[in-house]
Amino acid sequence: MEINDKKQYKILIVDDRQKNIQVLGSLLRQENYIIGVATNGEQALEILIGSNDYDLILLDVNMPVMDGFEACRAIRVHEDLKEIPIIFLTAMVDTDSIVTGFEAGGQDYVTKPFNSNELLAKVNTHLELKHSKDQLRKVNQWLEDKVLERTKELRHSHLKLQKAYQELNVLDKSKSEFLAIISHQINTPLNGILGFIGVLKHEITDTHLQEMFKYLEISAHRLDSFSKVSLKITRLRTRTLPVDKKQIAIEDLIRSSQESLVEKIKSKNIAFDIGGAGNMIKGDPELVEFCIESILDNAINYSPNNGIVQINISSAGNNTRFAVIDRGNGFNPRSLNNLFELFVPDQEHSEENKGLDLALAKLIMDAHEGTIEVLNNEGKGATVILTFPN
Structure with a gap:
């Protein structure tokens, strides 16, 4: 790297002989260096302390008052003068003198009588090194400032995120x-309504009224289901619903779910094709049964009349895989990414409050350290896969 703008570099010549000062000054000024002069070590130290803008020192060794080695040591005591390169001018070339100069804090030496080319080369080299060190020091300082600034910004962002997280927790708790409360307030009068409907539908003989009560009962049961699912979701999200894990046979849960859905199965004449058997899983029987029943109910709802729902049970390492395959219209591709979100109803598969059922199924699988996947089949239908750790 060449030194640019040499007039910016300032060199202090320290020598007790005027002839040497004149020769050195003339040579260096031809190279556009700015020159300062001192005739002994004490004077040089005073100049440097008063103005620390010098870039290099040419220091004679043999001088009265304070010799070059002593002056060098005195200069190095000052923190802001430690980085200025010092080149000794000496007629002593014995090893002891050279070592003494380096130990005192010098960087190099030029022997008297000096060679102009050698002197300029060494001056140029040490100025380049000083320039590089200065630039590196500036870059390091800039980087340190940037790190401190970025750390401050990150700390501020962290505090903001922490506050936002706390606020979200409060909102989530309030929502839950x-x-x-809503679920409880709905459930209490709803039990009475369902009881009255059960009594009245057997007392009414009018066909038109019987049909009306049938739809009234369906709507009431749907509201009852919504209330219970909402409560389960709330308790799972707030970790107030105990998960009592036991060894259970998945075939028993399938059979129990089919019994609960028997009227719907008969009304649509749905057949089941079940493959795989003998698999045990560790889970909460009530929660896992709800999960399986919801998936089967969903498959029945969207299967055509006289359709087939396929169930595959298989082992995959330390997991049991439960897959339900229907031949309905499949899920809306746009909603596949948010099927398990609360209050984001899917236009195709969630028209009968299945959005909450799938959200609850996801929470149940999370509580069992399992997974739930939803896929659209090639051609027609959808596949829902539950994976349970054994």
Whole structure:
């Protein structure tokens, strides 16, 4: 790297002989260096302390008052003068003198009588090194400032995120508590309504009224289901619903779910094709049964009349895989990414409050350290896969 703008570099010549000062000054000025002069070590130290803008020192060794080695040591005591390169001018070339100069804090030496080319080469080299060190020091300082600035920004961002997280937790807790209250307030009068409907539908003989009560009962049961699912979701999200894990046979849960859905199965004449058997899983029987029943109910709802729902049970390492395959219209591709979100109803598969059922199924699988996947089949239908750790 060549030194540019040499007039910016300032060199202090320290020598007790005027002839040497004149020769050195003339040579260096031809190279556009700015020159300062001192005739002994003490004077040089005073100049440097008063103005620390010098870039290099040419220091004679043999001088009265304070010799070059002593002056060098005195200069190095000052923190802001430690980085200025010092080149000794000396007639002593014995090893002891050279070592003494380096130990005192010098960087190099030029022997008297000096060679102009050698002197300029060494001056140029040490100025280049000083320039590089200065630039590196500036870059390091800039980087340190940037790190401190970025750390401050990150700390501020972290505090903001922490505050936002706390606020979200409060909102989430409030929402969950509100859902629990609503579910309870709905469930209590709803039990009475369902009881009265059960009594009245057997007393009414009018065909038109019987049909009306049938739809009224369906709507009431749907509301009852919504209330119970909402409460389960709330308790799972707030970790207030105990998960009592036991060894259970998945075939028993399938059979129990089919019994609960028997009227719907008969009305659509749905057949089941079940493959695989003998698999045990560790889970909460009530929660896992709800999960399986919801998936089967969904498959029945969207299967055509006289359709087939396929169930595959298989082992995959330390996991049991439960897959339900229907031949309905499949899920809307745009909603596949948010099927398990609360209150984001899917236009195709969630028209009968299945959005909450799938959200609850996801929470149940999370509580069992399992997974739930939803895929559209090639051609027609959809596949829902539950994976349970054994």
